Amino acid sequence: xxxxxxxxxxxxxxxxxxxxxxxxxxxxxxxxxxxxxxxxxxxxxxxxxxxxxxxxxxxxxxxxxxxxxxxxxxxxxxxxxxxxxxxxxxxxxxxxxxxxxxxxxxxxxxxxxxxxxxxxxxxxxxxxxxxxxxxxxxxxxxxxxxxxxxxxxxxxxxxxxxxxxxxxxxxxxxxxxxxxxxxxxxxxxxxxxxxxxxxxxxxxxxxxxxxxxxxxxxxxxxxxxxxxxxxxxxxxxxxxxxxxxxxxxxxxxxxxxxxxxxxxxxxxxxxxxxxxxxxxxxxxxxxxxxxxxxxxxxxxxxxxxxxxxxxxxxxxxxxxxxxxxxxxxxxxxxxxxxxxxxxxxxxxxxxxxxxxxxxxxxxxxxxxxxxxxxxx
Numbered sequence: 001x002x003x004x005x006x007x008x009x010x011x012x013x014x015x016x017x018x019x020x021x022x023x024x025x026x027x028x029x030x031x032x033x034x035x036x037x038x039x040x041x042x043x044x045x046x047x048x049x050x051x052x053x054x055x056x057x058x059x060x061x062x063x064x065x066x067x068x069x070x071x072x073x074x075x076x077x078x079x080x081x082x083x084x085x086x087x088x089x090x091x092x093x094x095x096x097x098x099x100x101x102x103x104x105x106x107x108x109x110x111x112x113x114x115x116x117x118x119x120x121x122x123x124x125x126x127x128x129x130x131x132x133x134x135x136x137x138x139x140x141x142x143x144x145x146x147x148x149x150x151x152x153x154x155x156x157x158x159x160x161x162x163x164x165x166x167x168x169x170x171x172x173x174x175x176x177x178x179x180x181x182x183x184x185x186x187x188x189x190x191x192x193x194x195x196x197x198x199x200x201x202x203x204x205x206x207x208x209x210x211x212x213x214x215x216x217x218x219x220x221x222x223x224x225x226x227x228x229x230x231x232x233x234x235x236x237x238x239x240x241x242x243x244x245x246x247x248x249x250x251x252x253x254x255x256x257x258x259x260x261x262x263x264x265x266x267x268x269x270x271x272x273x274x275x276x277x278x279x280x281x282x283x284x285x286x287x288x289x290x291x292x293x294x295x296x297x298x299x300x301x302x303x304x305x306x307x308x309x310x311x312x313x314x315x316x317x318x319x320x321x322x323x324x325x326x327x328x329x330x331x332x333x334x335x336x337x338x339x340x341x342x343x344x345x346x347x348x349x350x351x352x353x354x355x356x357x358x359x360x361x362x363x364x365x366x367x368x369x370x371x372x373x374x375x376x
Contacts, residue, residue: 001037001065001092005057007078007085007102010042013057014075016237017046020053020209021071029116032068035089035098037061045117046071051206051241052120066114067091069098077107120240125224125231129193133217133234139175140211142186142367145336147204148179155246156180159207162199163190171195176251182333183251183370184340198227201244206230213237255370256356259349261322263292264362265300267341273314274338277304278331280312287376288331293324304331327353328376337369 017033025031025048034045042059045052069091081087081102091098095113099106140159148156160176164187171190176183202210210232214221217234224231231240278288281304291301298320305311327350338346343363350357359369 001035001067002063002088002090003037003042003059003061004086004088005042005059007081007083007087009057009059010087011075011078011081013042013044013055014071014078016055016213017044017053018071018075019212020046020048020051022048023072029068029112029118031070031072032112032117033071033074034066034068034114034117035091036066037064039064047118047120048205049118049120050203051209051239053209053237053239055237057236065091067098068112068114068117069100069109073109074100081105120229120242122240123226123229125226125229127194127197127225128222129191129197130220130222131191133214133219133221135188136221136223137211137214139173139186139188140207140214142340143175143177143184144204144207144211145340146177146179146182146184146369147207148177149204150179153180155201155244155248158201158203158244160199160201160248160251161197163194163197176248178249178251178254178370181330181372182337183254184337184367185251185255185369186367188366197225199248200225200227200230201246201248202230203241203244206239206241210239213239254356255368256349256351256358259351259355259358261292261325261350262320263298263300263348263350264319264345265316265348266344267338267346267361268344269316270300270346271335271338271341273302273316274331274335277302277312277314278335280304280306280309281331282306286331287328287374288334289326289328289376291324291326292318292320294321325350325353327357328374329357329371330374333371337371340367340369 036043041056043056045054085102087102089100098109098111143159172187173190174187176185219234221234289303293299297317300316300318303313337359341361343361345362347360347362357371
């Protein structure tokens with residue numbers, strides 16, 4: 001294999017593929033990226049056995065072939081080379097060293113045999129549909145903060161995507177995440193081809209890597225699904241991942257329907273006030289108490305206390321006409337949700353101090369959040 005590639009193109013592609021590679025692995029070949037040169041194109045592949053990313057980039061290929069090289073080392077070299085450098089890569093693919101040169105810089109990198117590099121078996125993916133990058137970005141951004149990090153409840157360690165219908169029989173694609181303390185749900189019109197999609201849970205790491213790719217995506221995103229795998233393709237990049245093998249809980253059961261106390265508040269002001277008073281909250285509980293009372297206008301008082309550092313309170317004007325209520329929340333969770341509100345106002349639907357609260361963006365009916373209270 002022998003080729004020349006522009007440094008910026010190599011760096012951009014390596015920045016995508018190397019982040020899939022685990023920094024600590026007991027299988028040496030998994031620390032490497034596979035470089036496969038074909039006429040006019042260099043294809044880079046990285047995998048951690050659960051996820052695989054393949055990206056193609058234009059290159060001047062003199063001798064087609066393949067070789068492997070340490071992913072993170074290769075990325076750091078490309079990052080430190082000067083702008084505009086032409087990078088020459090020469091490798092045999094039989095586990096001998098890979099030669100890399102640019103200007104007066106020369107590198108000799110350890111390599112492992114190409115045949116040792118694992119490949120994810122493709123299998124049949126019967127469901128296929130397309131989304132605009134912005135739509136998929138929205139589904140991820142509005143839910144991923146609620147993904148659980150508790151490994152024992154592995155079925156909550158991702159975003160649940162499924163096709164369903166709304167109360168008025170509209171078919172929608174819905175994304176849901178929960179960690180048991182908060183829940184995020186967002187939906188959009190069901191794209192053509194997704195009608196028969198299986199219910200799938202996309203793992204946290206896959207969500208993270210996919211979200212990075214969407215920042216630069218310009219083409220529509222093609223999603224292929226089976227019951228055990230997902231493949232996402234856009235802009236010459238193909239990300240394939242195993243899905244979480246588990247059953248997502250019936251989240252509809254935790255969305256209350258009888259919350260009769262409704263508060264409307266300016267979302268940005270609330271987020272800023274929560275952030276300020278939480279400075280005083282104890283690190284362990286991160287508790288903030290909300291006291292809301294009716295009036296023209298109504299009043300919301302936020303309070304956080306700490307036996308060592310003191311007390312913080314802040315008042316906001318709200319629209320509220322029900323009976324007075326005091327309720328406590330984890331400040332971090334409350335802030336995560338209020339920061340998802342794009343519109344001017346957020347609506348809180350509450351029942352009592354011990355029941356889940358529903359939060360909505362008043363300018364966007366597609367998103368819904370549920371937050372469990374805490375005792376303060």
